[in-house]
Amino acid sequence: MDRQAFYRDPYPVYAEARRAPGLTFVPELDAWLVSRREDVREVLSSPDVFSSAGAMRPDHVPGPAALAELAKGCGGVQAVLTADGDAHRRLRRPLTRALSPARVAATLPFVRERAEALVAGFAADGRVEWMSAYAEPLPAAVAGRLLGLDPEDTPGAVRAARRAEELLFTELDEEGQVAAAREVVGLQHLLDAYARARRSDPRDDLVTDMVRDFAPGDGELTPDQRREIVSNLENALLAGHLTTTALLGVVVLDLLRDRRQWELLCERPELVPAAIEEAARFEAPVQGFRRTVRRPVRVGGTELGEGDVVFVSYASAGRDAEAESRPDEFDITRPASRHLSFGLGPHGCPGTHLAKEQVRITLELLLRELPGLRLADQEVVMAPTLIHRSPEALHLEW
Template identity: 55%
Template sequence: MDRQQHARLDELMRDPYPLYARARRAEGLTYVPEFGAWLVARDADVREVLRRPNVFSSANAVRADATPSAAAQAVLGLGTGARRRVVITADGPAHQRLRTPIVRGLTPARVAAVLPYAAERAAALADAFAAPGRGRRTDVMGAYAMHLPGQVIGHILGFDPADVPLIVRGGHSIERLLFRPLPEDEQIAAAHDMVALQRLLERYVRDRHTAPRDDLCSEMVASLAPDDGEPDEADPADDAGHAAGCPHELTVGQRGELVSHLQNFLLAGHLTTTALIGTTLLHLLRHPAQWKLVCEEPERIPAAIEEAARFDTALQGFRRVTTRAVTLAGTELPAGAEVLVGFGAAGRDEGRYARPDVFDITRTPVARHIAFGLGAHACPGALLAREQLRLTLELFTRRFPGLRLAGDGAAVRMRPTLIHRSPEALYVTW
């Protein structure tokens, strides 16, 4: 993609809602050249796609918008390589195998167990940005939202808190490298971050294979690379590992798969939650009466979270590819057609929600949104995300009831992305 195409795509992604509205009104599906896909924008059509994974495969769920330069690729060659299919891009039994340990690791009981730690970290982050002498103004993205979800997911996986900054930086670098047109030196720096993250994850994989602990990382390793198991995918490197006569050693293929799996899990878990924390605060603060309402009636916090997820979700769209010819919303799609499943577009469907373009935490009746997906790939981290949002809003409403946007709320710029939509920065004062 050249710079001009990137610029057009950026513009679309910073505010995709007018395009969504046109696509919902249009007959059939709308082909969007900038996305290289048919946009599925109506709530009912999105649900239909998600309910038919046999026809709409996830093989292409996320597609990079940028190709790293040769020099950045050379750096990436030093890593373990994210070459394996991961949970979001797998279908059928291969998908179930990857998804099962994640679902087991994020049960309500597991999420409840991490909440005291999450609350303590949230309070510590607020203590740091609101420390006496630091002034009463901060970028809540950089000072809070970018940190909490990484710390929480790191804790669930059983990672050393000292490694969390590398995980968070690695996640942002991967996103920038694969989705933004970066100058050469920034690409190389981002590639180094990605390699550092992969090496760190590889170290955890080896450690937890040798000496499992009571953490999700150990469970993922045990589940995906059981000691008595056979290599799962054809990979010459696997044969080499087994031929060496070390049945208890992880093969190169198993290590590669586990690193990719962990990397994907980390990205899915922390960048999305960071984004929705920022966007939820943005919309509440753009509507001071609604901020005041949640401060006075904190029992409205869950409704505020659902409204933010409906109104301006972090994961605006993932892709699917048709496995055979199919008609969707009256449009005939051949086999191999790419569709963009508009979670964000569905949240504004006027056929489902009254006044869909209005942010209103008091709306009734509340129709259930699909910001966390539906069906086979529905978000297994939805409860964890909602709980982090809840404890953030409880903390902020209690501690900073006078919170407001510093400067003009209309001037807040959204990041140009469909997968982690959020303010670029969110300056607040109290």
């Protein structure tokens, strides 16, 4: 199968893998697919056996010209997503603090304000392209505020973070690679400037938290400290909005694709939290991550050796008929289940609560302001990536 076609619709491969004995090696992933919920749970619960070092292995390695541009930046070192053990715990600490219940609660008035302003910007038009008009800008603004970026810097910073994803996971020609690399380098220098400014002028934001945690003291930041801070801020900026953007896309798509679900939600708005959980189960916003085997181990009946790579599919786990009744049906009245769409264990998504709150506020706003919402185009194309599961475009009308 063509890799892009697989990325756009991986569910048939997932289903076949769940039915097959043992694990299935998927050439498009160049990895063993961990597809059943209990096997996914086992791998995620065993970080001492399955390393995260290659979690974000690129689909496309940039060419020499792009690498020469990236060399002008100040990032490129280990970030929390690919760290293990003590290093991971140290790198995750400021994220946990920044995404604490108290910090999230303090952010919600800003989320509501931005959500209402975005909807007000298109409510009178009768139609909208949801992804570009709302699903992307809302989480971007929230992520920028979380980091402590000035509002005028946020759109460009988020665009550059997305360009970093494109550079590694999209096939670009040399000119496109170089252009993307230049934007990434620009973002790195911007984040570096914020880090150095927060050294002398600390604030209540993630940049300050990372500076304090990764570079204790009050002296000038060293080059190594700056690279580590920038790499982890860059990671936080991308992860901080991409998952929420994806979830905002799929929850609206799934609710409107079967209009009975949307009408039911209009009648019973108390089902909003259940709708969010069902969307996450049905279309995991992040499809999964790779893990590298540290020592010989048996998973799902398959013997794996040191150095073997597995792809741990959160999305496939959500469709496992052994763990879920009617797994391929989207149903917001489904009894609560312990899906794994936000991960599990030490690498579980630290921003889950904030992401869900943004989606909750959004659905409550749409139910109030645009109850007549419907799909303007039934042919929705999903983005060709497993890093986030979302429509390329989602045209709505009312």
